[in-house]
Amino acid sequence: MIADKFDVFLFDLDGVIYIEGSPLPGAVESLKILREMGKTIRFLTNNPCTTQKKMVERLKKIGIEAHIEEIITAGxxxxxxxxxxxxxxxxxxxxxxxxxxxxxxxxxxxxxxxxxxxxxxxxxxxxxxxxxxxxxxxxxxxxxxxxxxxxxxxxxxxxxxxxxxxxxxxxxxxxxxxxxIGKPYPYMFRKALEDLKASSKTIMIGDNYFSDILGAHQTGISAVLISEGKANKFPSARDFRNPDAAIPNLKGLFDDDVTVRKWILPHFPWPNDGVKAGVAGVIFDKSRKVLLMRRVDNGLWGIPSGHVEPGETVEEAIVREIREETGLKVKINRLIGIYSDPISQVFSYPDGKIDHFITTCFECETVGGKLIKRGEETLDVNYFDLSHLPKNLLPMHPTWLRDAIHKEKGSYVR
Ligand SMILES: [Mg+2]
CATH class of the missing domain: 3.40.50.1000 (HAD superfamily/HAD-like)
Incomplete structure (x- = not known):
């Protein structure tokens, strides 16, 4: 049963412990048993219209013991x-x-x-x-x-x-x-966990996929959904919003038939701004040297790349991006591959945006234009021998270049 497997229980309040001021079935007894078992309890509420003291009083009114340091409110x-x-x-x-x-x-x-x-x-x-x-x-x-x-x-x-x-x-x-500040963002979870041992086995119990489940998973914590009916399932197996177990109420914490999937935090951040279309272009010169540019945004070398703008095809997008970034006019020779692996294709931006890209990579050939060494997005542009690529190269580009060299095997989907 869940109660045996974890030391620290983080509870959402509304919809988990109570609803409209009345305790939910099993809430009062379950919390009492967890305390008797010596478990650590924290209550996390996104409600900014209360204080720790008021929450202690509110829980006391419905027969639940809580201590001020156990309450974490968004306010x-x-x-x-x-x-x-x-x-x-x-x-x-x-x-x-x-x-x-x-x-x-x-x-x-x-x-x-x-x-x-x-x-x-x-x-x-x-x-x-x-x-x-x-x-x-x-x-x-x-x-x-x-x-x-x-x-x-x-x-x-x-x-x-x-x-x-x-x-x-x-x-x-x-x-x-x-x-x-509140769930699903990490600050509130960090505050809830800051006085606890790093080795504690922690679980979040909540009724909201978008705040409780996603928030716990972003923090690396397993999450159980309280749901009367059948839990929703987000289509991707890697979706951070899918709970690790679902129970109708807190009595389920003591049900021997309920098992919790172990949440292993994937090696990519949750793309909160969705999936976007990207393009990239491999350009070889006559001696099979590859064109790389050093980007202003991260100082790394990479092949020219960018976004597909509304109203554009992927082919138009890469031709435009290469012209903007390098000054070169190119034509497309072939498709190298389509890359969507989240580990290399999810990007975090300084303003907090996180996008997952699906990038279509083409081999292109220069047909005109004049190479510009430095531009708005570019610190430097140069042709490199494939056996002497710069060390600070964008991490996914060596694979794409390898795929570009293996011409005979056709295009790749990774
Ligand atoms: Mg709730």
Whole structure:
């Protein structure tokens, strides 16, 4: 049973422990048994409209013992993040609990003209003027921080918009990606685990694929879904949102028939911005030397490459990219391969975007133009002998070059 296999239990609250103020079946007894077994318990909530103390009282009301240090709220860790980042002034788009947490962390939040940060949580009395102020501050350089990105939560009369709806409004208007503190982002998980032994066997129990399951998996933790019906299955076996087990309620933690898949963190980050089309081009000169360029963004050498723009074919895209990056006019000779392996084709960007590329690689031939050594995206361009390639070459390119040399074997899919 799950209870025997783990030492540390991280619980989401809403939909796992209680719903609308009433405990869910088995929650009270199961937590009691886990405590008797000596397990470590943490409660992680994305709700920014509460405090640790209020959560302890709320759990006590439904018969659950909890200690203040066991509660981790999105508001509390957001305030800790501001403090860590040495932020002194902030414009808070949130309720009195989030404001209280920020004040406790020494952040000035009143009469702010030029706040260093805009913090977006959940505010029932939000008006358009608040969004306008947040957007203008961000546009003037303030850091944009969201407590969480949850889209909605269940209310008595149906769905209600959660903090994510407000974060998205500011995001859309400011065109700046926020730093998100709550689940599924790592900061809240790190805070939950920071006082625990690294060797602890930890499991997350949650009811949300996009915050609890994905968040736990990004942190390298196994995750169990609470679901009355059959759990959804995301099509890819590597999908970080697929739970390692599903149980209808917390009684399932003691069910001998429930087994948990061991989550092994794949060697690529979760591509939160989806799958994109990429192109790359291998160009040989007359002496079979290959053209490589050193990129401005990472300082590494690689063959010319880029994205397919809307309205373009892959062939048009690579011809355009090569012209932009090197000044050369090329024609396509053949397809070398299509590369989609996430380990080499998932890229993280400094602004937090993570894209998975499917890259179509062609062999091209120069038919005109003039080689430009240095450009907007290029530090240097040169032809290299295949037996003397530069050391700081993009890691997937040696395979692509090998495939390009093995002409007779046709094209490759990796
Ligand atoms: Mg929940």
């Amino acid at each position: 509390q860790v957001t305030a800790q993040y501001l403090e860590r980042e040495n932020i002194k002034t902030a414009f808070i788009l949130g309720d009195e609990n989030l404001k209280w947490e920020c004040k406790q962390a020494g952040i000035e939040i009143d009469s702010i003209i030029n706040a260093e940060a805009v913090v977006v949580g959940w505010d029932d009395s939000l008006c358009f003027g608040d969004i306008k102020k947040a957007v203008q501050l961000i546009d003037n350089g303030a850091k944009f921080i969201g407590t969480n990105i949850d889209r909605n939560f269940p209310g008595k009369k149906g769905l209600l918009p959660a903090a994510g709806a407000i974060v998205k409004a500011v995001w859309t208007a400011s065109e700046k990606k926020p730093i998100i």
